[in-house]
Amino acid sequence: xxxxxxxxxxxxxxxxxxxxxxxxxxxxxxxxxxxxxxxxxxxxxxxxxxxxxxxxxxxxxxxxxxxxxxxxxxxxxxxxxxxxxxxxxxxxxxxxxxxxxxxxxxxxxxxxxxxxxxxxxxxxxxxxxxxxxxxxxxxxxxxxxxxxxxxxxxxxxxxxxxxxxxxxxxxxxxxxxxxxxxxxxxxxxxxxxxxxxxxxxxxxxxxxxxxxxxxxxxxxxxxxxxxxxxxxxxxxxxxxxxxxxx
Amino acid sequence: xxxxxxxxxxxxxxxxxxxxxxxxxxxxxxxxxxxxxxxxxxxxxxxxxxxxxxxxxxxxxxxxxxxxxxxxxxxxxxxxxxxxxxxxxxxxxxxxxxxxxxxxxx
Numbered sequence: 587x588x589x590x591x592x593x594x595x596x597x598x599x600x601x602x603x604x605x606x607x608x609x610x611x612x613x614x615x616x617x618x619x620x621x622x623x624x625x626x627x628x629x630x631x632x633x634x635x636x637x638x639x640x641x642x643x644x645x646x647x648x649x650x651x652x653x654x655x656x657x658x659x660x661x662x663x664x665x666x667x668x669x670x671x672x673x674x675x676x677x678x679x680x681x682x683x684x685x686x687x688x689x690x691x692x693x694x695x696x697x698x699x700x701x702x703x704x705x706x707x708x709x710x711x712x713x714x715x716x717x718x719x720x721x722x723x724x725x726x727x728x729x730x731x732x733x734x735x736x737x738x739x740x741x742x743x744x745x746x747x748x749x750x751x752x753x754x755x756x757x758x759x760x761x762x763x764x765x766x767x768x769x770x771x772x773x774x775x776x777x778x779x780x781x782x783x784x785x786x787x788x789x790x791x792x793x794x795x796x797x798x799x800x801x802x803x804x805x806x807x808x809x810x811x812x813x814x815x816x817x818x819x820x821x822x823x824x825x826x827x828x829x830x831x832x
Numbered sequence: 833x834x835x836x837x838x839x840x841x842x843x844x845x846x847x848x849x850x851x852x853x854x855x856x857x858x859x860x861x862x863x864x865x866x867x868x869x870x871x872x873x874x875x876x877x878x879x880x881x882x883x884x885x886x887x888x889x890x891x892x893x894x895x896x897x898x899x900x901x902x903x904x905x906x907x908x909x910x911x912x913x914x915x916x917x918x919x920x921x922x923x924x925x926x927x928x929x930x931x932x933x934x935x936x937x938x
Contacts, residue, residue, distance in 0.1 A: 612835070613903065620906055624913040631917050635924055642928075657858070664854050672847040675838075675896045682837050802898075809896045813889045819854075820881040824861035828877055 600797045608796060615799040619806050630814055633766050637821060640758055647755030649826025650748045651763070654719070654732075656710060660823040663706050664815065670699035671812040678805045681788075681798040689801075690788050696808065697781040700774055707771050714760070717743050721760040730757050748829055763822055770818060773811045780804045836901035846895045850888050857884045 598608050605611035641648045677692035714720060715728070723729045734753070735744035745756065784804055787793065793801050857880075865876035894900040899910055 609835070616902070617905060617909065620909040624909060624916075627913040628916060628920070631920055635920060638921070639924070639928060661854065661858050665851065668847065668850045668854065671850075671892065671896055672843060675843045675846075676840070679838065679840060679843065682835070806897055809892050813892050816850075816888045816892070817885050820857050820861070820885055824857065824881060825878065827861040828864040828866075 598796050600792075612799045612802070615803050616806070619803045623806065623810050626810060630766075630769070633762070633769070634817070634821075637762050637766065640762065641825070644751070644755040644758065646749035647747075647751035648759050649829050650746060650751045651756040651759035652822060652824070652826045653748075653829070654717075654745055655763075655823050656713065657823050657827070659706050659710050660819055663703050664819045666699050666703050666706070667812045667815050670696050670703070671809050673699065674805045674808045677784075678798070678802050681793050681801045682795055684795045686788070686791060686794075689793070690785065693781060693785050693788055693801075697778060697785060700778045700781065700808075704771060704774055704778070707767065707774075717745075719745075719760055721757045721764065730760070732756075748826070766818055766822070770811065770814055773814070777804075777808050777811055780807065836898070838895060838898065838901065842895055846891050849891055853884050853888045857881055860884070 601608055601611060605614065673692045673695045677689055677696060680686075680689035680692060715725065717733075718728055718731045720728065721730045730753075732753070733741075733744045735741045735746050745753075747753075747756070781804065784793075784801060787800070860880050861877065863877075865880060867874050867876060893910065899906060
């Protein structure tokens, strides 16, 4: 496993004293990141559990509330995140083969795409705020209380209640919606900070084929956040669309 | 064990697969696939959406996150996440699904 590395005559400046060689250090870093990601999976898992449970109990309300979300913005954001995951993977690739300029370009592109996602999310949150869909009394003078559309009435901003759905149950959906997308957005903000850090040190030329653990490990985090959205998008935005024509 | 560099063509393929998956999941959401099975209504839309999501996530984990080329130890860690998630869901639903099966006070 380590015969290639023991031939190194001088050690890399980034090698920590408690590791034998760069290979071992990189593997330990990747493994540590995966252990952290497992705890993240469990953290989001609790919220997915709450979602599953209440969607099972209040199906009609969840479908009504979900249909009010903007599917176009949601789908656009899914595309943006997938593209950003691709550019992140390419950043790791260019670091591994030692191409500095494309590496910096890919990291910058990933950061811009991440910020685009957050911008679109802000637009969506604003529209929910305008329609009084922020649950509870979190916003002063604007408690949860959307206008409800009557039968046959077509309105983009009013809520269409399906079947036996009640507003109280719709509110529960929005608690879960804001908790899950909010935690996801927080992870995106942290990810954008980490990317800025990577970008600065990439410009300084710190990462290359010998030493690229930070790029790889932050890449793992970025892909994880992408995966969370891959599940959030269909579960939050698409669950009740096929009821719309009923 | 030296590190594996994933070729660009693999990354591009995975990217395209993920985009196609997204288009498919949106298109499928507008069709009603649910059907009656005995007295049960089967929510097939959800099953389709989750199948696509799990497939997309698997591709991201295996290729973008390099798990396919990683050590056995990484595989164990990744699998353990699925294992603990299964416990979380199985034990919780063992409670919720069986509530009311026995009369109160039994």
